Amino acid sequence: MNKCRIRIKMCGVTQLDDALVAVEAGVDALGFIFHPKSPRYVQPESARLIIEQLPPFVDTVGVFVDRELADVQEIVRFCGLNYAQLHGRESPEYCEQLRLAAAPCQIIKALRVSKQLLAENVAPYHAHVRGFLLDTYQKGQEGGTGTCFDWSLIPLLRLQREFMLAGGLDISNVRAAIEQVHPYGLDVNSGVEISPGRKDHQRLLAFIQEVRKLEARVLE
Numbered sequence: 001m002n003k004c005r006i007r008i009k010m011c012g013v014t015q016l017d018d019a020l021v022a023v024e025a026g027v028d029a030l031g032f033i034f035h036p037k038s039p040r041y042v043q044p045e046s047a048r049l050i051i052e053q054l055p056p057f058v059d060t061v062g063v064f065v066d067r068e069l070a071d072v073q074e075i076v077r078f079c080g081l082n083y084a085q086l087h088g089r090e091s092p093e094y095c096e097q098l099r100l101a102a103a104p105c106q107i108i109k110a111l112r113v114s115k116q117l118l119a120e121n122v123a124p125y126h127a128h129v130r131g132f133l134l135d136t137y138q139k140g141q142e143g144g145t146g147t148c149f150d151w152s153l154i155p156l157l158r159l160q161r162e163f164m165l166a167g168g169l170d171i172s173n174v175r176a177a178i179e180q181v182h183p184y185g186l187d188v189n190s191g192v193e194i195s196p197g198r199k200d201h202q203r204l205l206a207f208i209q210e211v212r213k214l215e216a217r218v219l220e
Contacts (some may be wrong), residue, residue, distance in 0.1 A: 006178065006215055007185030008208060009061065009164060012040035014197035016050045021201050025208045029059035031085065031187070034067070034075055039196035040189070048079045061085050061108070069098055076102045083108050085133060095128040106130040108164070111157070112137035113149045119158040126160045133187055136167035146190040148173065151181050171206050178214050186211065 010022045011031030019030055032047040033040045051060050062081040064072050066088030076084055084098060087110040099107050107129045111117060114137035125132075136149040148168040162184035165177055170191030177186065190196075192204040 004184075006183070006211055007164070008211060009059075009185060009187045010192070010199070010204065011061070011063065011166075011187055011189040012193070012197055012199075013050065014040060014042045014046070015199070016053060018199040018201070018204075019050050019054060022199070022204060023055060023058050025205050026212065027058075027208065028185070029061055029083070030054070031061040031063055031189075032079070032081075033063040035063060035065040035087070037065075038063075042197075044075050044078055051079055051081075059083060063087060066090065069094065069101065072098060073102045076105045081105055083130070085110055087135075092124040092128045095125060099128060108133055110135055110166075113153050113157070113167075115150075115153065117153075117157065119156060122157050122159065129161060131161045131184070132159060132163040133166055134163050134183075135187075151177070154181060169207075171203065171210055174207060174210055175214060178211070 007028045009029040009031055010027045011033065013019050013030045013032055022030065032042050034044065035041060059082045061083040062075060062079065063085045064087065072084055083106050084102060085108040086095065095107050095109060108131050109125050109129045110133040111122060113134050134154060136147050146168050164185040164187045165181055165183035166187035168191065169177060169186055169188050174186065177183065188207055192199055192207055194200045
């Protein structure tokens, strides 16, 4: 396992109290989903109000799916986002255009991992994104499946950027995820929810405590 602090991102934020509890507990980044078809969709105006009330040094991430570049750029600037996480079929060229247009916002490309996703499919993105988010492939769904994928496929992608591991993470499997995958970061969402967009604070705290406990053992 890499001897470094594991970053934690909580995605699907729709409520201020959930965001503040997460930050207080030590979450590094908060994700806001701007995909209208998602049950965790948040209006840019609501996201901005939440973000304005966050303490400093907390990263904010906007999640987008095949949106027009100008729309993403506008939301990034309106909300003051640090990262744009792209979950659709955005090309490497789109990523580069957005990186330049929305600077200093950085680009994360989500990859839906399956046996059909090959290293040569991923390679063109390396020069244009800051990192990757690895999620579960499910036909007709851009993310948020709430299920894990086959982690043994990750080395086959030959990633040259750090990655966040997503897909059905919760207190029951986070230890295995850390020990088997050694990710730079973890993206948790449905695994700490009462209902879509509403977090269970006890489950969230338990998840974070488990990650930090495992971290402490490695860093000793």
